[in-house]
Amino acid sequence: MKYQSQKVALYYIYGALALFAAQILFGVVAGTVYVLPNLLSELLPFNIIRMIHTNALIVWLLMGYFGAAYYLLPEECETEIHSPKLAIIQFWLFLIAAAAAVVGYIFGIHEGREFLEQPLPIKVGIVVVALMFLYNTTMTLLKGRKTAVSNVLMVALWFVALLFLFAFYNPSNLAVDKMYWWYVVHLWVEGVWELIMASILAFLMIKMTGIDREVVEKWLYVMVSLTLFTGILGTGHHYYWIGTPGYWQWIGNVFSTLEVVPFFAMVVFCFYMVWKGGRDHPNKAALLWALGCSVMAFFGAGVWGFMHTLSSINYYTHGTQVTAAHGHLAFYGAYVMLNLAIFTYALPYLRGREPYNQQLNMWGFWITTSAMAFMTFTLTFAGVVQTHLQRVLGMNYMDVQDQVALFYWMRLGAGIAVLIGVVFIIWSLVVPPRPAGVTAKISQPAE
Numbered sequence: 001m002k003y004q005s006q007k008v009a010l011y012y013i014y015g016a017l018a019l020f021a022a023q024i025l026f027g028v029v030a031g032t033v034y035v036l037p038n039l040l041s042e043l044l045p046f047n048i049i050r051m052i053h054t055n056a057l058i059v060w061l062l063m064g065y066f067g068a069a070y071y072l073l074p075e076e077c078e079t080e081i082h083s084p085k086l087a088i089i090q091f092w093l094f095l096i097a098a099a100a101a102v103v104g105y106i107f108g109i110h111e112g113r114e115f116l117e118q119p120l121p122i123k124v125g126i127v128v129v130a131l132m133f134l135y136n137t138t139m140t141l142l143k144g145r146k147t148a149v150s151n152v153l154m155v156a157l158w159f160v161a162l163l164f165l166f167a168f169y170n171p172s173n174l175a176v177d178k179m180y181w182w183y184v185v186h187l188w189v190e191g192v193w194e195l196i197m198a199s200i201l202a203f204l205m206i207k208m209t210g211i212d213r214e215v216v217e218k219w220l221y222v223m224v225s226l227t228l229f230t231g232i233l234g235t236g237h238h239y240y241w242i243g244t245p246g247y248w249q250w251i252g253n254v255f256s257t258l259e260v261v262p263f264f265a266m267v268v269f270c271f272y273m274v275w276k277g278g279r280d281h282p283n284k285a286a287l288l289w290a291l292g293c294s295v296m297a298f299f300g301a302g303v304w305g306f307m308h309t310l311s312s313i314n315y316y317t318h319g320t321q322v323t324a325a326h327g328h329l330a331f332y333g334a335y336v337m338l339n340l341a342i343f344t345y346a347l348p349y350l351r352g353r354e355p356y357n358q359q360l361n362m363w364g365f366w367i368t369t370s371a372m373a374f375m376t377f378t379l380t381f382a383g384v385v386q387t388h389l390q391r392v393l394g395m396n397y398m399d400v401q402d403q404v405a406l407f408y409w410m411r412l413g414a415g416i417a418v419l420i421g422v423v424f425i426i427w428s429l430v431v432p433p434r435p436a437g438v439t440a441k442i443s444q445p446a447e
Contacts, residue, residue, distance in 0.1 A: 233254075236252030
């Protein structure tokens, strides 16, 4: 490893993996409550379980992005990180803030806004952490080489922090509140996070395929342009039914339809680079995660998003299990797999050894991805039945829930399979295999 300061990324990778495991575990618990509603109802209500599940997702993904930035910026900028000590302090502050938020949720201390439930002191702490990170990484970028990968990544991370400031604004008017709420939630996941995705995938393609940087950077600029063009006004598909002016119906329909295009471009980009550069990189698992990320993001965020993004369809499907199907596959494909791709690529260099446990890692990939795909189909069918019975025939909500109970059991089974796959993945990344031919030393009794 050329730049020793890259090792600070280890803190973020291991922290992210721990939170990843916790997020999946709480997801399985939430899935269990769906089929056994009285489980933990007194000790840990469902809304708190779901809150921890969704917040842990956001926090570990952000922690992964921080780690990815601290790993790839020294290589892209050809210089050491400005202050490794500051990066380590930032990690512990972020982890403590996340832990404090979870404890607060358990005791009912939260603001009640989905994904933005953090109490005000925790939000302030997150801003402090973000400022530390942006100072450290921006100083690193300014003193070193500037590339398209590093520039796009830093622009995206700056906007992640700036857009989070809307989380502090909580107007009493619910329609206005939801407008600004989507400035954080949508413009993160369907805007600047896609830029993070494009830049990290571009970095991986440069490193693993050997394709000329200029070719990759041209593709990167195309994907960034498509993402910003479609994603910003694509926010309109959240404005259909919250009291905003009627022109958002047209804006949302047109630009949400076009949001499929950048995800399809990422699929073409990744497979074209791998085809052109060959598949002879020793880290086959990292290559699999990178390719899988582009494909599953296209289906989860692109295809499943398009399925109910048109207002004439969304009128019926809004808030049903169709939304849950899209949300699960989109987050998994676009961002969970992205973090796991960069973790799988970076850890062998950070730990100073050859890629190991690749077979276990790839088994984890196929188990987790297959289970998530099954969960998505299950929730999609549940959502279609729910839409017809509840929104078309007008049946009572709880009666409809009884009709789709079988789908919830199937979703729980898929969730358990995801948990097993995640155990495989984390084990393969963290635990080194026993060297072949080495036997355990047995102590001899003293004479």
